[in-house]
Amino acid sequence: MPAVESTVQVRYAETDQMGVVYYANYLVWMEVARVAYCREAGFEYSDMERESGAYLAVTEARCSYRSPARFNDKVRIVCRVTEVRSRTVRFAYEMRRGGELLATGETLHAVTNAQGKMIRMPERYRKFFPLSR
Amino acid sequence: MPAVESTVQVRYAETDQMGVVYYANYLVWMEVARVAYCREAGFEYSDMERESGAYLAVTEARCSYRSPARFNDKVRIVCRVTEVRSRTVRFAYEMRRGGELLATGETLHAVTNAQGKMIRMPERYRKFFPLSR
Amino acid sequence: MPAVESTVQVRYAETDQMGVVYYANYLVWMEVARVAYCREAGFEYSDMERESGAYLAVTEARCSYRSPARFNDKVRIVCRVTEVRSRTVRFAYEMRRGGELLATGETLHAVTNAQGKMIRMPERYRKFFPLSR
Amino acid sequence: MPAVESTVQVRYAETDQMGVVYYANYLVWMEVARVAYCREAGFEYSDMERESGAYLAVTEARCSYRSPARFNDKVRIVCRVTEVRSRTVRFAYEMRRGGELLATGETLHAVTNAQGKMIRMPERYRKFFPLSR
Numbered sequence: 001m002p003a004v005e006s007t008v009q010v011r012y013a014e015t016d017q018m019g020v021v022y023y024a025n026y027l028v029w030m031e032v033a034r035v036a037y038c039r040e041a042g043f044e045y046s047d048m049e050r051e052s053g054a055y056l057a058v059t060e061a062r063c064s065y066r067s068p069a070r071f072n073d074k075v076r077i078v079c080r081v082t083e084v085r086s087r088t089v090r091f092a093y094e095m096r097r098g099g100e101l102l103a104t105g106e107t108l109h110a111v112t113n114a115q116g117k118m119i120r121m122p123e124r125y126r127k128f129f130p131l132s133r
Numbered sequence: 134m135p136a137v138e139s140t141v142q143v144r145y146a147e148t149d150q151m152g153v154v155y156y157a158n159y160l161v162w163m164e165v166a167r168v169a170y171c172r173e174a175g176f177e178y179s180d181m182e183r184e185s186g187a188y189l190a191v192t193e194a195r196c197s198y199r200s201p202a203r204f205n206d207k208v209r210i211v212c213r214v215t216e217v218r219s220r221t222v223r224f225a226y227e228m229r230r231g232g233e234l235l236a237t238g239e240t241l242h243a244v245t246n247a248q249g250k251m252i253r254m255p256e257r258y259r260k261f262f263p264l265s266r
Numbered sequence: 267m268p269a270v271e272s273t274v275q276v277r278y279a280e281t282d283q284m285g286v287v288y289y290a291n292y293l294v295w296m297e298v299a300r301v302a303y304c305r306e307a308g309f310e311y312s313d314m315e316r317e318s319g320a321y322l323a324v325t326e327a328r329c330s331y332r333s334p335a336r337f338n339d340k341v342r343i344v345c346r347v348t349e350v351r352s353r354t355v356r357f358a359y360e361m362r363r364g365g366e367l368l369a370t371g372e373t374l375h376a377v378t379n380a381q382g383k384m385i386r387m388p389e390r391y392r393k394f395f396p397l398s399r
Numbered sequence: 400m401p402a403v404e405s406t407v408q409v410r411y412a413e414t415d416q417m418g419v420v421y422y423a424n425y426l427v428w429m430e431v432a433r434v435a436y437c438r439e440a441g442f443e444y445s446d447m448e449r450e451s452g453a454y455l456a457v458t459e460a461r462c463s464y465r466s467p468a469r470f471n472d473k474v475r476i477v478c479r480v481t482e483v484r485s486r487t488v489r490f491a492y493e494m495r496r497g498g499e500l501l502a503t504g505e506t507l508h509a510v511t512n513a514q515g516k517m518i519r520m521p522e523r524y525r526k527f528f529p530l531s532r
Contacts, residue, residue, distance in 0.1 A: 011294060011297060011298055011301075012149055012150070012155070012297050012301070013149065013155050013157060013294045013297060015149050015150040016145055016146065016148050016149065016150070017145070017148040017149070017150065017151075017152045017153075017204055018150075018454060018456065019150045020150075020515070022145070022146050023426060023457040023460055023506075024146060024423040024424070024426035024427050024430075025423070027422060027423035027426065028277060028279045028423050031277060031278050031279060031423075032277055035277075035278070035338070044338060045338070046337050046338040055417060057417070057464075057467075058422040058464055059463065059464050060461070060462070060463050060464065061422055061461065061462050061464075062459070062460065062461035062462075063459070063460050063461075064458065064459050065456075065457055065458050065459065065460075068456075068515060070150075071150055071312050072301070072310060072311070072312040107422075116417075116419070116467060144427060144430060144431060144434075145430050145434070146427045146430060151321060151323065151382075153382070156293060156324040156327055156373075157290040157291070157293035157294050157297075157327075158290070160289060160290035160293065161290050161410060161412045164290075164410060164411050164412060165410055168410075168411070168471070177471060178471070179470050179471040188284060190284070190331075190334075191289040191331055192330065192331050193328070193329070193330050193331065194289055194328065194329050194331075195326070195327065195328035195329075196326070196327050196328075197325065197326050198323075198324055198325050198326065198327075201323075201382060204445050205434070205443060205444070205445040240289075249284075249286070249334060278415055278416070278421070279415065279421050279423060281415050281416040282411055282412065282414050282415065282416070283411070283414040283415070283416065283417075283418045283419075283469075283470055284416075285416045286416075288411070288412050290412060337416055
């Protein structure tokens with residue numbers, strides 16, 4: 001499975017009084033990129049929740065900010081899966097404006113049921129997250 | 134039931150590049166004020182959802198912006214119930230910094246079940262929303 | 267100037283524990299639609315702020331919620347200018363999922379300088395907001 | 400300088416359809432805790448920006464999520480400075496509901512001017528961030 005690229009255009013709502021995008025919003029863009037990754041991999045994340053009762057709950061997130069995104073920028077987010085275990089999945093992200101690297105990030109997710117208890121990735125979704133070697 | 138006053142201190146996250154609070158965030162403050170209203174009236178809104186499966190779904194919201202709130206401001210929100218029917222409740226809000234009026238708002242809510250279907254206000258919660266004459 | 271249509275795909279971040287989009291986020295979508303309107307009309311709103319120091323500050327906003335938007339929905343927002351005066355502009359919005367009307371809204375804006383003082387719409391931007399008769 | 404404790408009460412706006420707080424919002428709470436830290440240390444962060452033109456721009460952020468915060472929870476955030484250099488400051492955070500640890504986090508900040516260029520911490524603010532040995 002190759003990397004999947006998404007694009008967001010910066011909303012006014014996402015800026016702060018420093019005139020740049022508020023730092024927490026990069027995590028929202030990572031979510032947008034993850035959902036696009038799932039779609040490209042072959043399933044809608046919303047279906048995974050609804051049909052299998054399986055959730056990708058975030059257990060760790062980090063972001064390194066290199067250069068600030070600004071209102072109206074088109075930000076490309078490259079998302080890849082960097083680690084898959086029976087109950088966890090790790091995603092990595094690169095956010096760019098044109099060729100310029102704005103930020104890199106990473107999220108680690110536990111597969112859980114609706115009650116938040118860790119479960120194994122449902123059988124039918126395993127193929128979408130090829131085990132890394 | 135008199136008006137109930139809450140206070141929020143403006144978060145950096147709530148500002149935008151105009152240097153003032155982004156307009157949608159006033160609706161979040163109205164929610165904070167409604168929840169405080171319920172608490173003062175005698176119940177936790179979270180209990181109403183959890184125990185009675187009754188939700189106050191917003192069907193209309195409006196806000197008039199007079200003077201912008203800024204980062205770090207302490208904003209007082211006065212909230213009152215202005216209309217109660219068997220299946221709807223209306224709240225009004227005044228937001229002030231010191232004596233200065235920043236904004237006024239209003240929300241209309243339908244009482245619904247978890248599926249979003251309109252229901253009558255559960256018996257045990259009616260006393261907290263005295264019927265207007 | 268005809269209506270301009272934009273599309274947003276609902277983000278997980280935009281939902282709340284009721285399982286639907288939190289009500290304040292519809293105002294964010296209205297902003298997305300306004301910015302798209304400006305682009306279609308012939309200018310970038312970001313340029314208007316940066317080059318002319320003119321801002322469209324929101325003075326009133328309202329939204330009527332008919333049917334809730336949900337995670338992953340593609341929401342189309344039709345935006346039109348419904349009133350133009352020398353110092354104010356009014357936009358109206360219709361938000362739909364497929365043919366279904368989810369919400370309608372309206373925002374009134376004052377043209378201001380960077381300090382928030384009302385000014386006349388800069389000459390070069392007037393043509394993008396044809397005066398209504 | 401000891402740790403500084405703040406409290407936020409979870410807003411409905413901060414939850415998502417999983418029924419828990421959306422992961423990016425913990426970073427907003429870290430900001431609330433940082434601003435409270437500054438106040439306790441002896442200055443308003445808003446004054447630092449306005450009077451000295453010095454900003455604490457986030458260059459790295461991370462959060463580990465142990466147990467989810469839910470609507471209406473009172474979340475205590477303990478914030479401490481863990482590293483100070485001439486041009487950077489590092490904060491660490493612990494978020495708890497009662498005695499239960501919900502999350503830990505960390506942010507690294509560059510001191511910058513309004514244009515985002517790294518500068519030395521202004522003289523008058525150095526005393527509030529005692530250099531670590």
